[in-house]
Amino acid sequence: MATQQELSETRQDSGVGIVQTRLATLFAPPNWLKLAGGGELGPIQVAYETYGALTPAKDNAIFICHALTGDAHAAGYYEDDDEKAKPGWWDDLIGPGRTLDTDKYYVICANVLGGCQGTTGPGSINPETNQSYRLGFPFITVGDIVEVHSALTKHLGIDQLLAVIGGSLGGMQVLEWATRFPDQLRGAICLASAAQLSAQGIAFNAVGRRAIKTDPEFKDGEYEVGAGPRYGLALARMIAHITYLSDQSIEMKFGRRLQDHDTFTYEMLPEVEFQVESYLHYQGKRFVERFDANSYLYLTRAMDYFDLLSQHGSLVNALGKTDARFLIASYDSDWLFTTTQSKEIVRALIECGKHVSFIELKSPFGHDSFLIEIEQLNKMITPFLEQAYSTCLAENKPAS
Amino acid sequence: MRAQHRYCMQDPSLEMTDRLLLEQIQPGSRVLDLGCGDGRLLARLREERGASVLGMEIDITQHHAAIARGVPVIQADLDEGLPDIPDGAFDYVVLSQTLQQVLHPKQLLEEMVRVAKKALVVVPNFGNWRIRLQVLKQGRAPVTEVLPYEWYNTPNLHLMSMHDFQDLMRLLGIEILQEIPIINHRAIEKAWLANLRAQHVLYVLQRPESPGKLQSSEHVSAGHSTPIPR
Numbered sequence A: 001m002a003t004q005q006e007l008s009e010t011r012q013d014s015g016v017g018i019v020q021t022r023l024a025t026l027f028a029p030p031n032w033l034k035l036a037g038g039g040e041l042g043p044i045q046v047a048y049e050t051y052g053a054l055t056p057a058k059d060n061a062i063f064i065c066h067a068l069t070g071d072a073h074a075a076g077y078y079e080d081d082d083e084k085a086k087p088g089w090w091d092d093l094i095g096p097g098r099t100l101d102t103d104k105y106y107v108i109c110a111n112v113l114g115g116c117q118g119t120t121g122p123g124s125i126n127p128e129t130n131q132s133y134r135l136g137f138p139f140i141t142v143g144d145i146v147e148v149h150s151a152l153t154k155h156l157g158i159d160q161l162l163a164v165i166g167g168s169l170g171g172m173q174v175l176e177w178a179t180r181f182p183d184q185l186r187g188a189i190c191l192a193s194a195a196q197l198s199a200q201g202i203a204f205n206a207v208g209r210r211a212i213k214t215d216p217e218f219k220d221g222e223y224e225v226g227a228g229p230r231y232g233l234a235l236a237r238m239i240a241h242i243t244y245l246s247d248q249s250i251e252m253k254f255g256r257r258l259q260d261h262d263t264f265t266y267e268m269l270p271e272v273e274f275q276v277e278s279y280l281h282y283q284g285k286r287f288v289e290r291f292d293a294n295s296y297l298y299l300t301r302a303m304d305y306f307d308l309l310s311q312h313g314s315l316v317n318a319l320g321k322t323d324a325r326f327l328i329a330s331y332d333s334d335w336l337f338t339t340t341q342s343k344e345i346v347r348a349l350i351e352c353g354k355h356v357s358f359i360e361l362k363s364p365f366g367h368d369s370f371l372i373e374i375e376q377l378n379k380m381i382t383p384f385l386e387q388a389y390s391t392c393l394a395e396n397k398p399a400s
Numbered sequence B: 001m002r003a004q005h006r007y008c009m010q011d012p013s014l015e016m017t018d019r020l021l022l023e024q025i026q027p028g029s030r031v032l033d034l035g036c037g038d039g040r041l042l043a044r045l046r047e048e049r050g051a052s053v054l055g056m057e058i059d060i061t062q063h064h065a066a067i068a069r070g071v072p073v074i075q076a077d078l079d080e081g082l083p084d085i086p087d088g089a090f091d092y093v094v095l096s097q098t099l100q101q102v103l104h105p106k107q108l109l110e111e112m113v114r115v116a117k118k119a120l121v122v123v124p125n126f127g128n129w130r131i132r133l134q135v136l137k138q139g140r141a142p143v144t145e146v147l148p149y150e151w152y153n154t155p156n157l158h159l160m161s162m163h164d165f166q167d168l169m170r171l172l173g174i175e176i177l178q179e180i181p182i183i184n185h186r187a188i189e190k191a192w193l194a195n196l197r198a199q200h201v202l203y204v205l206q207r208p209e210s211p212g213k214l215q216s217s218e219h220v221s222a223g224h225s226t227p228i229p230r
Helices: A004-013 A142-155 A169-180 A199-213 A216-221 A230-244 A247-253 A275-290 A293-305 A308-312 A315-319 A339-351 A366-372 A374-396 B014-024 B040-049 B060-068 B105-115 B129-138 B162-172 B217-222
Strands: A022-026 A044-051 A061-065 A106-110 A163-167 A187-191 A325-331 A356-361 B030-034 B052-057 B073-075 B090-096 B116-124 B175-183 B200-206
Touching (some): A044 A142, A061 A142, A106 A142, A142 A169, A142 A293, A163 A169, A169 A308, A169 A315, A199 A293, A216 A230, A230 A275, A230 A293, A230 A366, A247 A275, A247 A366, A308 A315, A325 A339, B014 B040, B014 B090, B014 B116, B060 B073, B090 B105, B105 B162, B105 B200, B162 B175
Parallel strands (some): A061 A106, A187 A325, A325 A356, A356 B073, B030 B052, B030 B090, B090 B116
Antiparallel strands (some): A022 A044, B175 B200
16 A cells, blocks of 8 residues: 555656645626526636646646536646545646646636536525525526636636637537637637537437436435435436447447356346446446536536527538637547537538648547547647647747 | 558659649638648648648548648548538649549549639659550559559559540540649640650649530630640
8 A cells, every 4th residue: 555655756746746626706796697598697606727837928828628527627636635536537638748738838627617516506505595506596508608717717817728628518618619709719629529419419418317307306406415316317427428438338348248147147126237237337326426416407408508500500600700720529439429510510610711620530439538548639639739839929929 | 551651652753743733823822632641732832822721631640740730631531522621612622643542533523623713633644655665565564653563552543644634524524724744853834745755744623614514625625725735
């Protein structure tokens, strides 16, 4: 067993080392956030982390948008993490000499509005009632999420980001950012995402929400802290988790292997016969420990509603205003966010003459690939960022 | 491995071909390069011609190299056509030393004149005398500086002479605006016995007024700025 000192030394050496989540309070009344679904919200607390240092010119900031159930903890460890704790969710991508090189770039990641990991969401206390919002929380959209994150970057003194990067729901935020604040980003990296959620995606979200709402412990969202629709939420996660994998990755990882026996038990009630069942149950159980059911309802709805095409008439209208350079990537085994959907974005960007690169990456890991295939991301994102940054430096150099 | 080199062969005439292509392109144009490799030509077009550029490349290593030059690049297989490129999105589309390697050259040429006002195509000329002589003398598939492969490992699937290419353009109703034979690494605009002497040819093509309409051979030759030697 590693001593506390050894442990903290390895953690200091790897990636960004020990990090802290910070809080910012934005949209303090009367400067409420005006929400897309009507109504106003404020004050809004935002949980965020930063890695690396901002240059005096404030030109090296990269904003990471997390996916559906992610959080602000993208890299490093917390001081009080126990031995088994994993680092931030994109740790392999972030740090000195890594793809998002913290010796060069200032990396920001924040929990989304409506989330449950430090940023104001349905589980937060409504200052007007001193009670949790629960389902009294206003409806939010991807646009509202990006409004808050954009305000956070301004709060940090940054007018323009070198890049905004994200996968899945994070990729939707990247596209929204380019549409809503076209001058605020120089680069947009959109991984395994789409300009609108597919009907299939909406369908899976609907099943997840139904699982939560039909759990007797859901109590119309009025469940107490620490209680709640545990089984429904776990079931929602199990379903969603299947959509993040691929046929091939499930086959590779589990095949038809049995969990506890060498032969079938021919018993109906035990739920774990195959290894894949055990895995899904485990995923569901772990998820319930860290996620709020009401947040899940709000965020999946925000995802369902996201539709740049219908909102702006066309993707060209939506994305035509920015001069940001785009890097779009899909994965060949991703059936939740397909290559066809990425190509739709690419086609629109070509049509309006934007700087766009696209690649379909090969990976067996399905939709989850963007969290796993770090080396592939490194090979394309590193030169992309270097180019974006050197162009930025060249443009901002005072005329001699 | 064949796929590794497929759309960006090493070529002794590379520098000269690039220069020829550069000269054809009006400053400030929007240019698509099919099989752009590491984006070498596009980077020059952007810097020297102020062009707005896009590359297409199948090989992932070349793709990364293009990104490293700051050249936007779409990963795509030219054998699948250009489904992601909207009609008329470009002023020029370039296909250098690649047409002979694609599965469906006829369809690709049609796609090219769909997506751009003008198409610049560089192809090896199978009518060259060295090739003819080799076939005639040795009765074997030719191996030359321009076509340095054995029959079993060549990436070149469709070989054509200048006459063959002209015939196809006539069939497709695509107008040949210019035909520039490349002889011993030099572009010679009005070459004598071009189909016998040229190792490569640069064609400047333009889509017909009404797409798909077949035009008579008289019509094709009537519109030329430079006459086509036959």
